[in-house]
Amino acid sequence: MNFSFVSGDATRASGELLVIPLFEGELGDTAPSSLAAADTALEGRLRGAATQEGFKAKGEQSFLMHTHGRATAERVLLLGLGNRARFTPEVLRLAAGRAVKAALRLKAGTVAFVLPATDAADATVRAVVEGLMLGAYRFDKYKSSARDEKNPARVGKVALVLPEGLEKSRELDDALNLGRRVAEATNWARDLVNEPPNAVTPTVLAEAARAAAKEGGLQVTIGGLREIQRLDMGMFLGVTAGSAEEPRLIHLVYTPKNARDAKRPPLALVGKAITFDSGGLSLKPTEGMVEMKTDMAGSAAVLGAMKVIAALKPPFPVHAFIGACENMPSGTAYKPGDILTSRLGKTVEITNTDAEGRLVLGDMLTWACEHKPSAIIDLATLTGACMIALGNYIVGAFGEHEGTVNEVLQAARTAGEEMWRMPVSELQKDALRSEVADMKNSGERWGGAINASLFLKEFVGETPWVHLDIAGPSNSPKERGYLSKGGTGVGVRTLVEWVRLRAANPDAYEAAPAPTLKGAATKAAGKSARKSARG
Structure with missing residues (x-):
């Protein structure tokens, strides 16, 4: 999974899926610029449709909408982060995991992920990178259906869209690399x-x-x-x-x-x-x-x-x-009632081999x-x-x-x-x-x-x-x-x-x-x- 930082209008960022994490209350007049830009590109339909569907940006909520060619991305995914006062990077890590699983289901190979504005940008970057890479994990090497699949779904590129006022820096690069490792x-x-x-x-x-x-x-x-x-x-x-x-x-x-x-x-x-x-x-x-x-x-x-x-x-x-x-049973296995001598010299009576x-x-x-x-x-x-x-x-x-x-x-x-x-x-x-x-x-x-x-x-x-x-x-x-x-x-x-x-x-x-x-x-x-x- 290759990552890059981008700035500016999130709707113009390269990616088949545009992901916008939101805190509770941000669907209203206090919407971040990324949501406002996406809503404008979709002629005001994004926030209205999300509201109609009951999306309030609560934790683990999500809302997906097709852009019908009105933005670079084919679809926009809104992710709920819950109450900002109770936010931790783990909330974002879990949300990023849900986002990449949605991308895999949609067979979206490229993703633009908007980084929410937080007090610790480096922790935010690391949480998103880890959440995306951990969420994309699957263990299917022993499934013949997976072995025979010619073009398995995978997310190859992720553009991390920086919030307004934040510039790319050495600290953000270090956080990205640490999260990847x-x-x-x-x-x-x-x-x-x-x-x-x-x-x-x-x-x-x-x-x-x-x-x-x-x-x-x-x-x-x-x-x-x-x-x-x-x-x-x-x-x-x-x-x-x-x-x-x-x-x-x-x-x-x-x-x-x-x-x-x-x-x-x-x-x-x-x-x-x-x-x-x-x-x-x-x-x-x-x-x-x-x-x-x-x-x-x-x-x-x-x-x-x-x-x-x-x-x-x-x-x-x-x-x-x-x-x-x-730990196996056999004729040579240790038994309940045995006494073993540790490297420390202490003796141990075995009452349960499990x-x-x-x-x-x-x-x-x-x-x-x-x-x-x-x-x-x-x-x-x-x-x-x-x-x-x-x-x-x-x-x-x-x-x-x-x-x-x-x-x-x-x-x-x-x-x-x-x-x-x-x-x-x-x-x-x-x-x-x-x-x-x-x-x-x-x-x-x-x-x-x-x-x-x-x-x-x-x-x-x-x-x-x-x-x-x-x-x-x-x-x-x-x-x-x-x-x-x-x-x-x-x-x-x-x-x-x-x-x-x-x-x-x-x-x-x-x-x-x-x-x-x-x-x-x-x-x-x-x-x-x-x-x-x-x-």
Whole structure:
């Protein structure tokens, strides 16, 4: 999708479809110049027809009208943005997604999109670019009808019409390019999530990580079963034991070229990568297993974000840690009642083999903390309990370090990804108490998302840490705005914004906290840097 900025009369902008976003009340005498020009070109019929059809520019409303040759565009699409006082860029991002889907249905290959006048023009540009590119996404590679289609509908060119008084600038160009990179990376992550589990195995996911690293100039290390054994990741080994697919240990590193920046404490991103989750011997019901190809959405988001981070070149290192495997039932699978020993040295009694993601993440978090990051985020499709609490579109954010949690929530707001802070309460800790080991991997049903976060907390020590449970938002149940049914790529935008936020003031995070490893910590604390690097 190619973008360009244009100024002047919107009705003369090149495009088969002219899109005009409007706030409530702008159909009247206070109409923006773009609407007034379109209404004049259509001899005053546009506003009248829209009013007759009940269009009031409320959120998610739209009105489409043919121009009958009275304007450059064949059709005009009015988009409702709702109340201006409650406007956020996400409102525009969703509206742009609806607009591009309308263009695809109309087979309009070129679009002129009028940018609404807002307080932050760069955020407006980025929201429109992301909304259009994300909204145009579709995953149909396995449909024969799509393969046989000779001229599939696509939007190739978009003219972004600047509002009156706004000139093209370097800042707007930068916002456009950032929006394009983020949308491309998010759609790439969506592809990984939407692929069937026989197409994206741990090996294939590792090769996707290798390709992303090569494209962005990142260092990449990929290990297999032997490397996981050398790192004493007993929980990871337990989860993968039942699968015929060999696991993969993935480590991507962005390092600044500047020597001083390269020595700063890194940021660490950890993504859950269960490429298929049957539940293991605690087998899921059939209907609960169908979408379990998406149980690696956390890793897809981390890899997608690393593609953008490589281009942003922040003034500090960024590491990505991913443990990829399947959770399958077989004669070699780990069992309820087993006791696994983590890399940290803590022992874990298995009470439910379907609580596997936290086991792999625990070993990965321990490994990540050994690299002494200034902060760490993990993303995981971890619990159905979080979906029960927050639904399909809101991410649950867990963490005790106020500054880091607030940074992540701020980054999410800027990115337009909805998050809600959840408690990490010691009141729930008894749910994980074991009579025969240091802890259980699964407790009672009540407070399940909190229980999972408490389990993960045991493996991060004092390192500032945020856990994002993306079980609901990782997979959209229906088409909505720029979302299509299926994988969403949630988390890519927030991770990018978090890195950008920290890059704006890197000296504020100069001192990396020494990881305090609780419990039987001496085992992992004694690991040499040489042994860690082998993973």
